[in-house]
Amino acid sequence: MTLLQNLESRLSRALENVLGEPCAANMTPAADLRFGDYQSNSAMVLAKKQKTNPRALAEQIMAAVEIDGLATAKIDGPGFLNFTILPEAYAAHAERLLGDPRLGAPEPGKGKTVVVDFSAPNVAKPMHVGHIRSTIIGDSLCRIARFLGFEVIADNHIGDWGTQFGMILHGWKTTLDHTALEADPISELVRVYRGVNAAAKDDPAVLETCKAELVKLQAGDPENLAIWQQCIDVSKAGLQKIYGILDVSFDHWLGESFYNGMLPGLVYEFLEKGLARESDGAVCVFSDGAKPAEQDPFLVHKENGWTDNPAIIRKADGGFLYATTDLATIRYRIEEWNADEIWYVVGMPQQLHFRQIFEAAARWGKTCDFRHIAFGSILGEDRKMMKTRSGDNVGLVELLDEARARAAAIIGEKSAHLSPEEAAEVADIVGIGAVKFAELSQNRLTDYVFAWDRMLALQGDTAPYLQYSHVRIRSIFRKLDADFSAKDAKLTLSAPEEIHLARLLARFGEVLPLVLEDHRPNLLANYLLELARAFHSFFEACPVLKSVEPMKSSRLALCELSSRVLEKGLGLLGIRCPERM
RNA sequence: GGUCCCGUGGUCCAAUGGAUAGGACGAUGGCCUCCGAAGCCGUAGGUGGUGGUUCGAUUCCACCCGGGACCA
Numbered sequence: 001m002t003l004l005q006n007l008e009s010r011l012s013r014a015l016e017n018v019l020g021e022p023c024a025a026n027m028t029p030a031a032d033l034r035f036g037d038y039q040s041n042s043a044m045v046l047a048k049k050q051k052t053n054p055r056a057l058a059e060q061i062m063a064a065v066e067i068d069g070l071a072t073a074k075i076d077g078p079g080f081l082n083f084t085i086l087p088e089a090y091a092a093h094a095e096r097l098l099g100d101p102r103l104g105a106p107e108p109g110k111g112k113t114v115v116v117d118f119s120a121p122n123v124a125k126p127m128h129v130g131h132i133r134s135t136i137i138g139d140s141l142c143r144i145a146r147f148l149g150f151e152v153i154a155d156n157h158i159g160d161w162g163t164q165f166g167m168i169l170h171g172w173k174t175t176l177d178h179t180a181l182e183a184d185p186i187s188e189l190v191r192v193y194r195g196v197n198a199a200a201k202d203d204p205a206v207l208e209t210c211k212a213e214l215v216k217l218q219a220g221d222p223e224n225l226a227i228w229q230q231c232i233d234v235s236k237a238g239l240q241k242i243y244g245i246l247d248v249s250f251d252h253w254l255g256e257s258f259y260n261g262m263l264p265g266l267v268y269e270f271l272e273k274g275l276a277r278e279s280d281g282a283v284c285v286f287s288d289g290a291k292p293a294e295q296d297p298f299l300v301h302k303e304n305g306w307t308d309n310p311a312i313i314r315k316a317d318g319g320f321l322y323a324t325t326d327l328a329t330i331r332y333r334i335e336e337w338n339a340d341e342i343w344y345v346v347g348m349p350q351q352l353h354f355r356q357i358f359e360a361a362a363r364w365g366k367t368c369d370f371r372h373i374a375f376g377s378i379l380g381e382d383r384k385m386m387k388t389r390s391g392d393n394v395g396l397v398e399l400l401d402e403a404r405a406r407a408a409a410i411i412g413e414k415s416a417h418l419s420p421e422e423a424a425e426v427a428d429i430v431g432i433g434a435v436k437f438a439e440l441s442q443n444r445l446t447d448y449v450f451a452w453d454r455m456l457a458l459q460g461d462t463a464p465y466l467q468y469s470h471v472r473i474r475s476i477f478r479k480l481d482a483d484f485s486a487k488d489a490k491l492t493l494s495a496p497e498e499i500h501l502a503r504l505l506a507r508f509g510e511v512l513p514l515v516l517e518d519h520r521p522n523l524l525a526n527y528l529l530e531l532a533r534a535f536h537s538f539f540e541a542c543p544v545l546k547s548v549e550p551m552k553s554s555r556l557a558l559c560e561l562s563s564r565v566l567e568k569g570l571g572l573l574g575i576r577c578p579e580r581m
Numbered sequence: 582g583g584u585c586c587c588g589u590g591g592u593c594c595a596a597u598g599g600a601u602a603g604g605a606c607g608a609u610g611g612c613c614u615c616c617g618a619a620g621c622c623g624u625a626g627g628u629g630g631u632g633g634u635u636c637g638a639u640u641c642c643a644c645c646c647g648g649g650a651c652c653a
Contacts, residue, residue: 031599041599044636054636077600078636300583300652309584309652348586349650376586377650385650414619430619442594447587447649453606454593459619460605461594468619476616514597526595529604536620545616581619 002104002509003093004029007038007071007083014065015042018057029507036082037071037503044079054079090502091491091554097505098486098561102147103568104509108516109150115333116142116152118345119248122159123235123255124168124189127242128393129450130378130386136439136574137375138345139248140521143572148512153337157329158239158255160232164193166214170206171196172227173213185234232257245400246432247574259328263320266328267313275363281316285360297355311356326357327364334366341369343519348374348445373519376447383449394450400432406456407431407464415581426578430464431456433575437463440573441525461529463575466566469532470577473563476544480556489557490550497538501558504531508565512572521573528569535562 004027011025023046030039043061047054058075067073071083085093097104118138121127138154146152171192180188200207217224236253243249267283270276276285286308287298300309313324333339344354354372361370377385386393408427411418418426438455442448458464477484493499504527511527514520544555567577 028597028599031596032601035600039599044599048636080600297584307583307653347650351585352651374586379649383648410619414617417617445586446594448593451593457606462605462619464619465605468617472617472620479616517597522595526604533604533621537622539616540612540621543616 002106003070003085003089003506004038004510007067010067010070011040011042011061011065011081014061015046017064018060019046029510030082035076035080036074036084038083038085040081040083041079043075043081047079085503085506087493087499087502090499090506091493093506094491094502094558094561095489097508098489098557102509103561103565104506105147105512106509107149108513109145109148111149112340113151113153113338114145114341114343115337115339116145116154116343116345117157117329118142118154118343119243119250120157120159120346121239122162122164123239124164124186124193124231126186126190127239127396128386129396129399129455130393131396132399132435133375133378133439133444134345134347135243135246135248136436137373137444137521138343139246139574140436140440140524140572141343141345141373141516141519143574144512144515144521144524147572148516153252153333153339154250155333156250156253156255158236158253160235160255161257161260161325163214165217165228165231166210166212167196167200168193168231169213169217169224169227170210172231181234186238189231189235242396242400246436247576254329254332256325259325259332260320262328262332263314263324266324266331267320270313270364273364275360276313279310282312283314284310284312285356285363286310297352297359311360313360322353323357323360326353327360330357330361330366330368330370331364334368339368341371343371343373345373345375348376350374371519373444375444379447379449381449386450399435399455402452403431403435403456404428405431407434407458410458411581418580422580426581429576429578430458430467430581433463433467433570434458436573436575437466437525440521441529442522444520444522463570464581466528466532466570467575467577467581469535470563470566470570471579471581472539473535473559473566474579476556476559477563479545484553484556484560486557486560489553489560491554491557492550493554495538495542497534497541498555498558501531501534501538501562504534505558505561505565508569524569525573528566528573531562531565531569535566 008025008027011027012023015023015025025040025042026045027038027040030036043058044054047057050057055075058079058081061081062073062075065073067083069086070089071085073081073083076082116138119131119135121131142152142154168189175195176192177188196206196210200210213224217228267276270285271283276283285298287296298309298311300307311323312321313327314320330342333342346354351372351374358370361368380386380393404427407430408423411423411427411430415423415426434457435455438457441461493502507527511523515523538558542555544552544559547555570577
């Protein structure tokens with residue numbers, strides 16, 4: 001049980017005694033440490049309901065709350081109930097955490113299965129920096145959800161059946177350089193694709209040829225299918241390489257093509273059940289009388305009232321759309337994987353699309369907790385969205401290479417004690433960690449302009465700062481000449497820096513559930529920065545190795561716990577900790 | 582035209598309706614004879630505008646001004 005939960009249940013009991021009926025208490029970490037560690041506004045909320053004096057009610061509640069040995073309490077301001085955890089209670093809590101492999105984290109996801117749909121790049125195109133958000137945020141959410149007890153299925157819904165294959169097929173047959181393909185498959189595919197794309201702009205005949213190739217592919221032409229399969233294979237290999245560098249993995253790679261065969265039946269079912277109907281030859285899901293108050297995504301407000309904004313699931317020419325594939329995907333995930341929740345880590349622009357899909361799925365009877373975990377755009381220097389087609393965007397491979405190069409440079413400068421092999425590995429861990437942390441430490445909804453120095457900063461609020469903190473702690477244990485067992489360590493906290501560190505260590509298990517409430521890894525990232533700052537302050541103010549027993553063991557135990565929480569927290573963000581750096 | 586997202590010190594970002602709005606970069610002043618200075622301790626500087634709800638608003642509501650996205 002976390003300290004927060006502990007206090008909350010004690011306050012709830014007190015409220016029940018005072019009011020004579022069960023009542024859930026509000027308890028949060030204090031906004032400002034001057035007032036205590038935790039605070040509750042329950043007295044003010046209840047006083048308003050009962051129209052009584054909040055401070056008088058607060059007095060009654062305080063008289064009834066049993067917190068001996070855990071905290072002290074006082075009433076402040078208009079009626080805040082402020083609680084300050086006793087140093088010995090923090091010490092006892094830290095001792096319990098040292099014996100807990102979960103470090104105090106609850107398991108709210110126990111018994112639930114969640115499918116996380118993230119990354120999902122198009123094949124035969126290079127990933128650029130704009131693709132990094134979904135991949136990194138999605139991976140981190142998978143790790144956190146798994147740790148909090150969810151059965152997590154990470155699914156890479158790659159775009160392997162798009163219209164781009166018309167051009168690729170035509171290019172493959174006319175301008176492919178087989179030697180180049182072997183050397184660097186993705187680049188060659190991109191070169192071919194761009195060539196055809198340019199040619200098609202000038203010559204409508206080329207465009208027609210491409211369309212014909214696409215139709216042949218979709219009809220199952222063996223030659224085109226074989227080429228398509230080769231494209232998929234080399235593209236996947238290229239993607240795997242990037243995922244390997246990023247330390248991101250998936251349980252499945254069920255892309256668009258996997259669902260292709262299910263689409264005609266799905267549209268038929270929608271028509272059959274009256275969920276969709278034909279309009280101008282296309283098959284659409286309409287609002288069908290839903291009231292504006294329900295905020296039906298198939299309705300949109302126009303100047304002259306409400307009008308339909310249907311989701312099209314089959315075009316007039318018989319082609320299918322993203323909406324169709326997404327619905328088939330939902331059915332598969334629910335029926336085959338028993339998904340209780342599906343999280344889509346996809347950018348803001350897709351918001352309307354997902355609202356429509358979720359609504360259509362609900363009408364179809366597919367019950368599941370759908371979440372569109374949207375994120376803001378990465379902008380170019382012109383403050384406009386990076387376009388996949390423009391081609392002059394910074395490539396993801398290039399970004400990661402630069403990250404490692406910059407890390408290597410600073411390691412060469414500051415870490416002469418490392419062997420070349422160690423230095424190379426650390427450059428990897430630090431460089432990639434910096435990139436991931438830059439992404440994870442901010443609110444996912446914020447748009448930002450891509451800048452090298454921002455993504456690759458190694459000082460300040462960065463992963464290297466956290467990694468460095470961890471290394472410093474481990475360094476203490478390397479210098480320790482005696483054995484130390486954290487398991488039966490006894491803690492005594494007296495210095496303010498010790499107490500503050502213990503306070504933050506106790507918060508780890510409180511922060512993690514919050515992260516999943518709004519799917520915001522930045523809460524964890526910011527917590528880790530706070531923890532590391534607390535550790536550095538402690539470290540400056542409180543000598544460890546030079547202190548005497550029993551203080552020495554107590555401080556070593558704090559170090560050990562800090563090290564575990566930092567490593568675990570970074571691990572949940574998908575960031576590794578080097579032993580030395 | 583409609584819908585959605587975003588406006589926080591010079592810059593970049595935080596802040597479940599809470600109290601004196603945090604942090605980083607940059608600027609500036611200190612700290613390595615003392616567990617590694619990728620660090621620590623100081624200083625200066627901020628919520629686009631007008632109303633409303635509330636004991637209390639960066640947060641919720643309305644309108645306005647700016648930036649962006651999506652659907653037509």
